[in-house]
Each structure stands twice: as C-alpha cells, then as structure tokens.
Amino acid sequence: MPDIVHEPLARAESLAAIPLPGAAELDGAIARALARIDRALPEFIDRFPAPSSEGLVYPAIGNIEWTNGFWTGMLWLAWELTGEARYCDAAKLQVRSFVERADKEINVAHHDMGFLYTPSACASWRLTGNVDAQRAGIAAARLLLKRYDPKARVIQAWGDLDDPAQAGRMIIDCNLNLPLLYWASEQTGDLDYRDAAEEHLTQAARYLVRPDASTFHTFHMDTLTGAPLYGTTHQGYSDDSCWARGQAWGIYGFALGFAHSGREDLVRLSASLANYYLNRLPDDLICYWDLIFTAGEEPRDTSAAAIAACGLLELIRHLPASDPARDLYARAAWGMIRQIDRHHLAPLEGSNGLLADGVYHMPNKVGVGECCIWGDYFYLEALVRMRRIWRAYW
Ligand code: GLY
DSSP, X not given: OOOOOOOOOTTHHHHHTSOOOOHHHHHHXXXXXXXXXXXXXXXXXXXXXXXXXXXXXXXEEOSOSTTHHHHHHHHHHHHHHHOOHXXXXXHXXXXXXXXXXXXXXXXXXXXXXXXXXXXXXXXXXXXXXXXXXXXXXXXXXXXXXXXXXXXXXXXXXXXXXXXXXTTTEEEGGGGGTHHHHHHHHHHHOOTHHHHHHHHHHHHIIIIIBOTTSOBOSXXXXXTTTOOEEEEEOSSSSSTTSOBHHHHHHHHHHHHHHHHHHOOTHHHHHHHXXXXXXXXXXXXXXXXXXXXXXXXSSSOBOHHXXXXXXXXXXXXXXXXXXXXXXXXXXHHHHHHHHHHHHHHOBOOSTXXXXXBOSEEEETTTTEEEEEOBHHHHHXXXXXXXXXXXXXXXXX
C-alpha cells in the first residue's frame, strides 16, 4: 500500500471535552428513535421506505431499490434492543421478500447485494436461524461475486457486466458490500468469495484512497490490462473533492476489512481516513455533504455523520488499548450522535423518517435536506453499539 498521510487530530482538545454518554442519556436517544420507528411501522410491513424522503415523508416502495435492507435491519436492531415481537414479526415478513428477490433476481445488476442482504437476510439467519434467509444471502453473494473482474481485481459497482463505460469501475461504498462475501465463505466453505473481497480491498486501499487520506468516490481500472486509470466522482462536488459519505464508507469499510481479514494496515488506513474526516468538520461535528466545504450554508449530511460514527466505533474495537485516539474517537462518535439527537431528528408529526438533514444525491438534486434510510439505520446502529455489547451484522 502506498504511503498515506496520517494527519494529527486538529481538534483533539475540543473532542476530549465531549462527555461520554451514560445509560440514561443513551436510553433517551433510543426511545426517541424507537418512537419514530413505531410511527412508521404500520406503513412499512409489506412495503419499504424509498431511499430518501420527500418533504420528510418516505414514499412506500416494493423491494426494488439498493436500500431495502436498511429498514429491515432497523427492525432487527429494534428487536435486539427491546425483545418486542412486533419488530421481529415485521422483519420476518420482510425477509420473505428478500428471498423472493434473490430467487427471481429482481434488480440485482449492481454491487449493493451487501447493503441489501447483510442487515436483512444474513441478520435473520444469525438471529432466528431462518434457513431460507441463509440461502438467499448466499445467492446474493454469488451475484456479487459474478461482478468481480479478475484482471482489474475489483468488483464492478454499477451496470451490466458488458457495459464498457462501467467495466472496471469500483466505488468506495463497496467496502460495506464486502462483508457479505466473507460471510458466504464462512457459510459455504468456498474461499472464492473471501479471495475476491481481499483483492478488492487491496485495490480500494491502493487507488480509491489518495495520498492525503481523502477518497475518490469512484475509480476506473483498465479491464484489459489491469492498469489503474483515473478517479471520478458521482455524488461528490468534483472529481478531486472528497464526498463526505464516501469518506464515511471508507472509515467504516476499512475497519470492517480488518475485522474480516486481520490485515493490520487496514486499521491504520481507517484511522487516517477518520482523521481527515474529523479535521474537516464544522464545530457542531455534522459534516457538509462534501468535505470541500468546512463552513457556510451548504447542506449537511446527517447520514454520512451516522455512518462515520459507526466507523469510529468499529475502529475503536481494533485499536490497542494504549492508543490515545480511541478515547477521542469514542467522544467524537457520541458528539455526532448527540448533535443529531438534539438538532436533526425528523419531527414525530408530519414525517415517517428518523434523521432529517441528509443528502442522497446533490448533483442530481435528489433527497437534499431529507431523511435517507441508510442514515436512519446507521444512527440506530451507532446507538446500539454504544448501549450494549453487539455482534455486528457486517
Ligand atoms: N451507496 C450509495 C450512497 O451512499 O448514496
């Protein structure tokens, strides 16, 4: 892996001053999150929230998007937190639609099989022993593995495999799809899944991460020669800026990469990305939608903040106890989550979402200042991680 700058934390003193949460404070935040889930639940049992809301209201959709797994995952989290049957019952019904989607291969020509199946079907198998869900998860991993290009050694993110514009194009978000491949190797004993994940991680670390520890959103590889070509953005401000959510996917995904592979260089990489991210936050710790903005009126992205918080909490698990950054990362994670809890929750009346002020796709002007269903999921996951001992779905 090339040398990556590891910036010192610029705001160490102010992070150190953030108090860590007690159980009562976390329980209050969890209760406010669950109240919003309860409000949405009757509407989303055989239907799902769309990727982002419109006027803070998610339209209802079928199981057709890359994002359906997040709502089901929230229900599993809610069930783990409370033991209340209504969450488990709804999640079980939804898992049937993931089984059907895998069987019929509905809208599966993309790499988001991990986002779809890890928090839904794989969680179902782990938590309830549902063998149909296990089978669907393995089928989803098989679809993902088909997207691995052995010459470029990356998983193609988008489009048909014969689309020359998309061949060899990887994206930083894919880091969160890789745990599905590790899981499939564990379930089946077939190491091809794991090997593809490890090759992809190596290429992502080498090419999606820039020397200053910022990230490209997407990177193009030559599938004829395997040579690296160039980085571009899809949802960021510009090709050479750093899309905030991409950086958050990187922090979390490389930390998870270590959890699955044991490759220590990935812990350091995750920490370098984390410091780059933390050093570009405004004082309230909620990032702008692209880290090129550090002040002013550009929209924030609470969904990126929630992912980054989970990434920091995963990273902490893998740093030595003697590393002073652990404490600062824990305080930073809580600082972000507390800020969302206090200032960015969607209202109980007039919304069916959890987090306001997310951004889905700024260049296309979709979901700007809205709830984003992955933001809702990772916010709840962060609270679960802080409140109890939890075995990650990823
Ligand atoms: N993975 C797509 C996104 O973060 O918008």
